[in-house]
Amino acid sequence: MLNVDLSAISDFVSGQQMAAMEPRVAAAYETLATGSGAGNDYIGWVNLPRDYDREEFARIQAAAKRIQSDSEALVVIGIGGSYLGARAVIELLKSPNYNLKKKDTPDIFFAGNTLSTDMVLEIMELVGDRDFSINVISKSGTTTEPAVAFRLFKAKLEEKYGKAEAAKRIYATTDKAKGALKSLADVEGYEEFVVPDDVGGRYSVLTAVGLLPIAVAGIDIEALMAGAEEARVAFQSDRSMNNPVWKYVAARNALYEQGKKVELLCCYEPSFRFMSEWWKQLYGESEGKDGKGLFPASVEFTADLHSMGQYIQQGERIMFETVVRYDQPHGEILIGADKDNVDGLNFLAGKPLSFVAEQALRGTRLAHVDGGVPNILVELETVNETTLGQLIYFFELACGISGYVLGVNPFNQPGVEAYKKNMFALLNKPGYEELRETLLARL
Amino acid sequence: MLNVDLSAISDFVSGQQMAAMEPRVAAAYETLATGSGAGNDYIGWVNLPRDYDREEFARIQAAAKRIQSDSEALVVIGIGGSYLGARAVIELLKSPNYNLKKKDTPDIFFAGNTLSTDMVLEIMELVGDRDFSINVISKSGTTTEPAVAFRLFKAKLEEKYGKAEAAKRIYATTDKAKGALKSLADVEGYEEFVVPDDVGGRYSVLTAVGLLPIAVAGIDIEALMAGAEEARVAFQSDRSMNNPVWKYVAARNALYEQGKKVELLCCYEPSFRFMSEWWKQLYGESEGKDGKGLFPASVEFTADLHSMGQYIQQGERIMFETVVRYDQPHGEILIGADKDNVDGLNFLAGKPLSFVAEQALRGTRLAHVDGGVPNILVELETVNETTLGQLIYFFELACGISGYVLGVNPFNQPGVEAYKKNMFALLNKPGYEELRETLLARL
Secondary structure (H helix, E strand, C coil): CCEEECHHHCCCCCHHHHHHHHHHHHHHHHHHHCCCCCCHHHCCCCCHHHHCCHHHHHHHHHHHHHHHHHCCEEEEECCHHHCHHHHHHHHHHCCCCHHHCCCCCCEEEEECCCCCHHHHHHHHHHHCCCCEEEEEECCCCCCHHHHHHHHHHHHHHHHHHCHHHHHCCEEEEECCCCCHHHHHHHHHCCEEEECCCCCCHHHCCCCHHHHHHHHHCCCCHHHHHHHHHHHHHHHHHCCCCCCHHHHHHHHHHHHHHCCCCEEEEEECCHHHHHHHHHHHHHHHHHHCCCCCCCEEEEEECCHHHHCCHHHHHHCCCCEEEEEEEEECCCCCCECCCCCCCCCCHHHHCCCEHHHHHHHHHHHHHHHHHHCCCCEEEEEEEECCHHHHHHHHHHHHHHHHHHHHHHCCCCCCCHHHHHHHHHHHHHCCCCCCHHHHHHHHHHC | CCEEECHHHCCCCCHHHHHHHHHHHHHHHHHHHCCCCCCHHHCCCCCHHHHCCHHHHHHHHHHHHHHHHHCCEEEEECCHHHCHHHHHHHHHHCCCCHHHCCCCCCEEEEECCCCCHHHHHHHHHHHCCCCEEEEEECCCCCCHHHHHHHHHHHHHHHHHHCHHHHHCCEEEEECCCCCHHHHHHHHHCCEEEECCCCCCHHHCCCCHHHHHHHHHCCCCHHHHHHHHHHHHHHHHHCCCCCCHHHHHHHHHHHHHHCCCCEEEEEECCHHHHHHHHHHHHHHHHHHCCCCCCCEEEEEECCHHHHCCHHHHHHCCCCEEEEEEEEECCCCCCECCCCCCCCCCCHHHCCCEHHHHHHHHHHHHHHHHHHCCCCEEEEEEEECCHHHHHHHHHHHHHHHHHHHHHHCCCCCCCHHHHHHHHHHHHHCCCCCCHHHHHHHHHHC
16 A cells, blocks of 8 residues: 655654644544535545446447447546546556557546647548547536537538437536536436546546546556555554644645745656646645645656756755555666676676666655655556556545645635636626626726 | 747846846857867757758658658657657647547657556557557667667567568668667668767757657658748848847846746747647756756646646746747637526637637736746747748757856757666666666665
8 A cells, every 4th residue: 555755754744743743633524524524515536436327338338339339449538636637647657658669458538628720630640540539527518618629520420420320429528417518418328437526637647537547548447446445444443643644744844834935746757747736736726715825846767867957956945755666567677787887887787778767766756855855655566457546546536634724615616716707707608798808908 | 939028027137137138048048059168079069950961851751751651650769869859849730639630651669768667568458459650769779778679669660561571661860970779770771860979869859850750750750840941041140139038038037046046938829739748848958057046847738738837827937938829720619608607707708719818828928927927938839840840940059148148058968867777777788787776785
């Protein structure tokens, strides 16, 4: 099971400060567990790994098989929480180069997360004239980016297969009862999956929202859920500072209260890049409100030790690092001896590259601590469906508790509407006339 | 020519504060232009777009043609400044999906920027048994990540073609006179290109370091240099606050001095992602020292308005945004009318998607300013080789000047050594025995 090592924050946070955190974390956990806090309509994810809908889960698996058998490409249409989780899991367990690789599962393209004309046209071109299906993911069906993309890809699909056949290739993940996409899916007969009412987008990767694309990529979603369930049992039962979730919550809040404003998520695997993006939404959107919250940022080591490394070592002392560490699961590379040794690497002869990577991590951790950057280490044994399920649940549970420790509602996102309102007004959407006048006067 | 719009910082920085910045920016520019400041051994990039080596430039173009004709893949081996610039330019002008696209230029794989076993093995597999060449980029030839990758890919190349033929497929970009890679290239007869002594890695994209991979991707490097030269002439001649470079330097330093600690680079095109990574190294490594400097972070809108948008709108007020804006160069998508209008998008019927994107930008800018986030707008007319050359020079010149305004040496990176020393000690490298003992005692 996942472990959290706080030894490299001890120069920055005293034992007394950590002890003072314990009752606050306990109280925040209690608030979450009893559903007595702000945003308690949105805590369905807490017990989801135990309580998920088995009938729907089997339909997800069946749909994934069907898509694998009849499609060379799957276009996943969604934005924010409706795409980051699936993309993160697929890149981590398969590869950031998933589409480039030879494989017996379909290419997966994430569309509907941009207003970039070039990017939409490019995905159209990359899908080309191959057989494809669409998974459109939207609670409402009216969010601008996915709605635009869905219009385009649906037209392409209907042109290729005709309306009736196309409808069999469209999988709608949406509200269970209402909304534009739900209505359309009912009328057209799309297969439907549910975005649960009590699970917000950023906590939805283990619902149909994330699971269908993940399963299409050939990832074992039963093992993913089983890993999350193991974590749920473990992290809900231990109400003490031995609980890795409690440790993480206590440490990051103690550091924040000391003036650390930036949490830098670090990993030594390039395939972790979109897990960091998923994590940024989870924490940024849950905690960044009321003028509060750690600013979530990420780096990819060792590459970024040669770019952001200088700043981390000697720049403004406003940050701490959270490092996710695991052994590399796949192959091994042994560094050979070279008779000329021009590059001076022969002192590594006979060593596996993973050993070098591990010393880079240990050396960097010490260097950054010496530079004034506290370091939280989150350790997994390896990365596979089970341990990733644990990691996802770990970050989700810690986020919910941490938001309550911070004193915010970790389950709303009132600030996201501001730009949308302005955009609608500038786009002349009916109902925004007054705001439009105000904005135009400012431009 | 590129423009900087500061209208959306006026609620945060007074005219008086900006006026007070002017003489400081003027003095910093003078320091840079006269080569009288700290790090003045490393300002070869300032006049590089005028003074670059034409003979070498022609060899770069010829080498690119040769690689295009005899290789289906190019493996670029480099880390930090030895890969970020090339990757950024290729992703922006070609595509982040460059390798996935049908094209008449080679696939390009960036290796040597990680210690991840999985990633190295995967690139080996993706290159497969296709014809390929190597561009190894390292001033010294002994940096661990690229040295390891070069050993592996060189062995693969020699196995495939034999040693003599392989040597004709290896292009070494390295020191002009000394170092491990230079010596090896001389002995083996690799074609050589120069990492100039007076241009640090993060300022080197317009040298052979960046230009060879960029040219192989089919990008017009003459136009890129011409754009940079236009910018050099324009930005060096105007010594006033009308100069976009001066505006940017003054604004970001004024905001920093008011307590804004994070600069968030934003773009509305997914293809800009690695330009942001290049920019992070440029600014983070140049300014992040002596406990000072803006923390450079980036977001990709509109996707990240659905993840980091909440934090930006209502989280800690420690940031400002720098938005890079340009018209989309390629196609156009017209939003059609839909008879049922289930998604409610018909109010956009007949409008191009780029119009929607532009209103998202304008609406977001106003929303974020209202939320307390100052906004600097960097505007290009469009994106092509010429305007990108301008943008690169703009950011480089502004960075050099800004570092002097901040009072640091913008051309060194003393903090990067700390982790390397620790890593070498933990790897048992000869000469690090004492440090090894100290570190082991702490672990």
